[in-house]
Amino acid sequence: MNHSATIYALLLACFINPASAADDHKGHAHNGKPGAVHAHEATARYGGVVSVIKDINYELVAKPDSLTLYVTDHEQPVDVRNASATLTLLSAADKAEVQLLPAGDKFLRAVGTFKVQAGTKAVALVKFGSKPAQQVRFVLN
Incomplete structure (x- = not known):
């Protein structure tokens, strides 16, 4: 495989299964931007x-x-x-x-x-x- 074919294959692999990169953060809300830190719910549970x-x-x-x-x-x-x-x-x-x-x-x-x-x-x-x-x-x- 030549150099440009290797780069193309790597990029394709990233786009085919982008969810695998987020497996460690299942259940967290994300803002959808690449490289974004997940949002954390800041709801008051005790009235404070x-x-x-x-x-x-x-x-x-x-x-x-x-x-x-x-x-x-x-x-x-x-x-x-x-x-x-x-x-x-x-x-x-x-x-x-x-x-x-x-x-x-x-x-x-x-x-x-x-x-x-x-x-x-x-x-x-x-x-x-x-x-x-x-x-x-x-x-x-």
């Missing part, structure tokens, strides 16, 4: 605000008497027994820093009195055991 970092959903449920952070990976709860988070709440005139600790194995929580309103920005530094902390940002609605 969701931020997705590296395929992990972080959902912050902010209430005046509690702050709860749910962590899920492809809709499955992530075990947070060895996790912690430092949450900084930023509003027009106020800044508060809160420690979120495991409340069982499914979420991190802090209980107290918190100024949470639409537009409040929250930045969480989430740490799982000895792994480096992950920064997650939220804007409350």
